[in-house]
Amino acid sequence: MRLLLQETRALTMRSVKRLSRERISMIFGLIQPMLFWLILFGNLFQKTAQIPGFQAPDYITFLTAGVVVMTVLNSGLSGGVDLLFDKESGFLERLLSAPINRNSLIYSRFIFVMGITSVQILVILLAAFLLFGVYPHSGLVGLAFIMLVGLLFGLGLIAISLTLAFAIKGHGNFFALMGFLTLPLIFLSTALVPIQAMPGWMAFLAGFNPMTYAIEAVRELIIGGWHWGHLLKVLVVLLAFDAVSIGLSSRVFHRQVG
Amino acid sequence: MKAIEIHNLKKTFGEKNVVENLTLDVEKGEVFGLLGPNGAGKTTTIRTILTLLKPTEGQVTVWGHDVVTQPRDVRQVLGYVPQEKAVDRFLTGREHLILVADLYHLTRPEAKKRIEDVLALVDLSQKADELVNHYSGGMKKKLDIACGMIPNPKILVLDEPTLGLDVESRIRIWDYIRRLQKSGLTILMTTNYLDEADQLCDRIAILDRGRLAAMGSPESLKKGLGGDRVTVRFGPGRNRLEELSDALKKELAFVNGIKLSPADHEMEIRVASNEEAISPLIQKIHQHGHLILAIQYSRPTLEDVFITYTGHKIKEDSALL
Structure with missing residues (x-):
């Protein structure tokens, strides 16, 4: 156990050090969701708030939840990228030739990516408050639950990303698949429009998208409603999503590295 | 007990036999070279010894530990210097060594001392706190060797230690390998440079298309012609x-x-x-x-030996150059 902690800490610190030296990519990673989604998209689609059945006071308030979860989606799905590059550069081989518990490779990724994701969520919420006056009406407890929902969704995504990083040959293919997955997941969710405004078949598919659940819960917490029953249901759905993706991931991982 | 014992090793990827019926021993304290062109099965053999691949058939023991049933014990006695570029360009040299020290579970004081020692060994003490991004090819290789030496291994495994290096760096790396051998280390290396095998290795095994073509000291192999x-x-x-x-x-x-x-x-x-x-x-x-x-x-040169036992030159395909 002590050994596992030492390994995991060392591997996590490596990612932290890398990040601190890639300042440009860190800054753009933080600014991109705010600039693109909140400011541009939010203003462009303000009229969406006039759709019948729209519950939020305005579109920005509505969209904030979507932007939070989309950021979780992006960070989570790129959680396996570093591992992919380690695999290609041979660095992974160096790590695997050491007498480490194989799981420390995975744990360190989870810890690092979830840490980054937490910071991103907080920064987005802060920006939404400073720029548009949007804040979680459910208070600090609500903020804690927003983080929890985000991280539970992120957990499963990281597992999927790690699985693909191990299963797929070449980073070209990996990024192509990621690009292919991301947009449908966003459009088949309630990130940008409420479910009432979707064509029937899209609304139907959105019901199977774990992202929809995460967004709905975050949105309620931002607008200010406490719907404990719904929140609990969302947490169960996300836990199931995590269990499936982690189960899959661990099978692929252990087949690859023993 | 030998340092490494390989008995009837066979490794198959799909339909392809990459290594067939390989049997060889590495003695403690010797520099043993696996010599052969790309695709001869050298890297597969090394990866099996490192427990990164499981043998399809046969048995491999490292310092008395079986690679299949006791992989962690095997990893504990091995230091590994991968073929190339296995460095993280956003870390400094010292950060690499700290990472590796943690992965081999050295305590803080142990790690600190060990890191200074290996840095001095490969003349990198001055550059230890610079990002690897600014290192030359030769310096990256030195760092690779330093990483391999961090666990104070019984056996150091080097995969193509001088591939793509300039002449000066090559000679320096050879010098380190000789020094390490003098300190009692067992060294297993692969190479497709015949002069390198001739200069460094006490014994070599010539691999060709997954099979052992000849084995012995460079001298005896040349005399054998x-x-x-x-x-x-x-x-x-x-x-x-x-x-x-x-x-x-x-x-x-x-x-x-x-x-x-x-x-x-x-x-x-x-x-x-x-x-x-x-x-x-x-x-x-x-x-x-x-x-x-x-x-x-x-x-006679090792080249003559190689041609005699395999029927072709070691570098027939230009991709190697």
């Missing part, structure tokens, strides 16, 4: 070299064998390793009334 080679060229016209060849074999004790060129104006004579053979050889040829146009004396 039948001695030094004297190539004599004669003028044009009918030389009746067969008669001469028979005569030389009969009359000179040090002649081990003779090969004639089809064009009847060149003969290749294997002589017991001794340059003094030249003078009596020339005399004898003159006595038989032949006129020598040119004569060349050469010691």
Whole structure:
């Protein structure tokens, strides 16, 4: 156990050090969701708030939840990228030739990516408050639950990303698949429009998208409603999503590295 | 107990046999070289020893530990220097070493001392806190070796340690390898440079298409070819070299064998390793009334060994260069 902690800490610190030296990519990673989604998209689609059945006071308030979860989606799905590059550069081989518990490779990724994701969520919420006056009406407890929902969704995504990083040959293919997955997941969710405004078949598919659940819960917490029953249901759905993706991931991982 | 024992190793990827019936031992304290062109099965053999691949058949033990049933014990005694670029360009040299030290579970004080030692060993102390991004190829390789030495291994495994390096760096790396051997380390390395194997290795195994083609010290393998080679060229016209060849074999004790060129104006004579053979050889040829146009004396190289055992040169495909 002590050994596992030492390994995991060392591997996590490596990612932290890398990040601190890639300042440009860190800054753009933080600014991109705010600039693109909140400011541009939010203003462009303000009229969406006039759709019948729209519950939020305005579109920005509505969209904030979507932007939070989309950021979780992006960070989570790129959680396996570093591992992919380690695999290609041979660095992974160096790590695997050491007498480490194989799981420390995975744990360190989870810890690092979830840490980054937490910071991103907080920064987005802060920006939404400073720029548009949007804040979680459910208070600090609500903020804690927003983080929890985000991280539970992120957990499963990281597992999927790690699985693909191990299963797929070449980073070209990996990024192509990621690009292919991301947009449908966003459009088949309630990130940008409420479910009432979707064509029937899209609304139907959105019901199977774990992202929809995460967004709905975050949105309620931002607008200010406490719907404990719904929140609990969302947490169960996300836990199931995590269990499936982690189960899959661990099978692929252990087949690859023993 | 040997450092490494490989018994009947076979590794198959899909339909393809990459390594077949490989049996060899590495003695403690020796520098052992796996020599062969790309695709010969060197890297697969190394990866099996490192527990990164499971053998399809056969048994591999490292320092008495089985690679399949006791992989962690095996990893604990091995230091590994991968083929190339296995460095993270956003970390400094020292950060690499700290990471590796943690992965081998050194305590803080142990790690600190060990890191200073290996940095001094590869002359990187001055550059330890610079990002690897700014390192030259030779410096990256030095860092690779330093990482491999962090766990204070019993056996250091180097995969193509000087591939793509400039001459100066190569010679320096060779020097480190010799120093490490002197300190009692067992070293297993792969290479497709014949001069490197000749310079460094106590024993080599020549691998070709997944099979062991020959094994022994570079000296014994070269001697096994039948001695030094004297190539004599004669003028044009009918030389009746067969008669001469028979005569030389009969009359000179040090002649081990003779090969004639089809064009009847060149003969290749294997002589017991001794340059003094030249003078009596020339005399004898003159006595038989032949006129020598040119004569060349050469010691056998590992290249000759390689060609003899595999039937081809080591670098036939230009991709290796």
